[in-house]
Amino acid sequence: MNNGLRRVRGMQDILPFESWKWQYVERTLQRVSELFGFQEFRTPIVEFADLFIKGIGEDTDVVGKEMYVFSDRNEDVLCLRPEMTASIVRAVVEHSLLQQQGSWKIWYYGPMFRRERPQKGRYRQFYQYGVEVIGSPYPESDVEVIALAWQILQSFGLQNIELRINSLGKREEQERYREALLNYLSPFREQLSRESQYRLERNPLRILDSKDEKDRALLANAPKIIDFLGDESTAHFQMVLQFLQKLHIPYTLDPYLVRGLDYYCHTAFEIVSNSLGAQNAVCGGGRYDDLAKVYGADPFPAVGFALGIERLILLLEEESKFPSQKSIADVYVICTGEDLYSETIATAYCLRQAGLRVIYDLQRRSVKAQMREANKFGVPFVLILGQEELRRNMVLLKSMQSGEQWELNRDTFVEEVKSRIRAVIHHQ
Ligand code: HAM
Numbered sequence: 001m002n003n004g005l006r007r008v009r010g011m012q013d014i015l016p017f018e019s020w021k022w023q024y025v026e027r028t029l030q031r032v033s034e035l036f037g038f039q040e041f042r043t044p045i046v047e048f049a050d051l052f053i054k055g056i057g058e059d060t061d062v063v064g065k066e067m068y069v070f071s072d073r074n075e076d077v078l079c080l081r082p083e084m085t086a087s088i089v090r091a092v093v094e095h096s097l098l099q100q101q102g103s104w105k106i107w108y109y110g111p112m113f114r115r116e117r118p119q120k121g122r123y124r125q126f127y128q129y130g131v132e133v134i135g136s137p138y139p140e141s142d143v144e145v146i147a148l149a150w151q152i153l154q155s156f157g158l159q160n161i162e163l164r165i166n167s168l169g170k171r172e173e174q175e176r177y178r179e180a181l182l183n184y185l186s187p188f189r190e191q192l193s194r195e196s197q198y199r200l201e202r203n204p205l206r207i208l209d210s211k212d213e214k215d216r217a218l219l220a221n222a223p224k225i226i227d228f229l230g231d232e233s234t235a236h237f238q239m240v241l242q243f244l245q246k247l248h249i250p251y252t253l254d255p256y257l258v259r260g261l262d263y264y265c266h267t268a269f270e271i272v273s274n275s276l277g278a279q280n281a282v283c284g285g286g287r288y289d290d291l292a293k294v295y296g297a298d299p300f301p302a303v304g305f306a307l308g309i310e311r312l313i314l315l316l317e318e319e320s321k322f323p324s325q326k327s328i329a330d331v332y333v334i335c336t337g338e339d340l341y342s343e344t345i346a347t348a349y350c351l352r353q354a355g356l357r358v359i360y361d362l363q364r365r366s367v368k369a370q371m372r373e374a375n376k377f378g379v380p381f382v383l384i385l386g387q388e389e390l391r392r393n394m395v396l397l398k399s400m401q402s403g404e405q406w407e408l409n410r411d412t413f414v415e416e417v418k419s420r421i422r423a424v425i426h427h428q
Contacts, residue, residue, distance in 0.1 A: 010124025033107040041106040043087040049079040055086035057262025059203040066114040080113035103135030121279030130306035137301035139239035142267045157321045165269040166257040167237035169229040177228040224255035263288040275318040283307035332374035333360040
């Protein structure tokens with residue numbers, strides 16, 4: 001029976017002892033975004049369902065099977081966003097951002113929702129960090145986002161990663177390729193998985209995403225989209241590859257990489273890791289110059305990617321790339337007797353006002369238990385409030401690392417505690 005005290009399948013809690021990992025990741029993402037001059041964009045979690053149905057495409061898994069759609073009380077059909085690229089396009093048009101400035105470099109971070117079958121690295125609520133460069137048709141902007149993705153993964157110390165890249169050309173070129181793929185696959189219709197048979201008429205490009213073994217075998221000799229590109233598309237792609245070489249960013253050409261969303265044209269890429277198992281794509285993205293058109297708006301060139309935070313964290317754990325956890329406090333104030341509760345609270349308050357991170361026991365436990373807890377939390381200093389010292393207007397500061405201790409005058413202890421702590425932090 002479900003009495004409500006159960007989390008929804010595929011949705012995760014981030015527990016207090018794990019959140020430091022998320023914060024470390026979030027800080028790094030923000031820092032690297034700023035190195036590249038990107039600005040943060042925040043959009044609502046709830047949007048009109050049509051935004052994604054039109055934008056991502058009805059025959060994609062995301063729209064066809066995975067969206068959380070619901071009617072608002074006034075009958076509007078809303079959904080929990082499955083991604084943010086369409087939201088950004090909506091917001092760019094709605095706020096006429098391109099009329100104010102010719103191009104924008106945007107980053108975002110937040111929860112997305114897809115009702116997929118949960119497994120390691122695949123959840124129904126998951127977090128994405130993503131970027132979009134809006135307004136530039138040039139290969140420099142494709143490389144701007146790929147270089148950012150690469151630098152992010154490098155700044156976490158990840159090495160076991162591979163950039164896979166392809167070009168999907170323009171719409172007309174995709175159309176011609178679609179026909180060629182249809183011609184190639186039609187004789188094998190009966191051998192295809194049921195899903196791929198269904199897709200054959202509706203959207204054969206989606207068959208290239210199939211995970212079915214037999215489908216994959218049939219696809220091994222399928223035509224390649226790269227052979228259907230015109231001069232302009234080829235030149236764009238060559239330039240992207242040249243820029244990547246200039247930056248010494250290694251890549252693998254993947255002629256069958258089409259990505260699971262319909263809006264892409266020209267560059268499409270993914271970064272995968274061998275340490276992740278089945279869900280091996282840490283990030284994916286590409287160019288989507290025609291997306292605004294599906295809403296009847298004037299199109300604008302744009303390129304971006306999104307990175308799955310849960311997968312990134314799994315990867316950092318797998319490769320032991322997390323730094324050691326920082327202690328939750330600088331000082332633990334030890335209370336040595338029942339008549340010292342108010343003294344303890346006041347001392348902690350005073351140190352916190354001076355900018356130190358301070359904790360004390362909220363369970364009225366023994367001095368020994370408090371010391372044990374300070375040790376467990378890795379707090380570098382304890383400040384002991386003892387009756388005898390207090391009578392002499394003193395407190396005792398003790399380093400948990402060296403065991404050294406100092407008697408400090410209560411009128412000046414705050415500054416002294418600060419300088420002792422600074423010395424330790426400086427030393428580390
Ligand atoms: P996507 O490939 O659907 O692209 O998702 C990007 C990344 O989000 C994936 O590579 C993966 O790391 C993560 N991800 C996706 N689904 C799940 C899931 N169910 N559980 C955990 N992680 C997941 C997009 O969303 C595009 N909006 C990317 C983009 C931005 N293209 C252009 N600009």
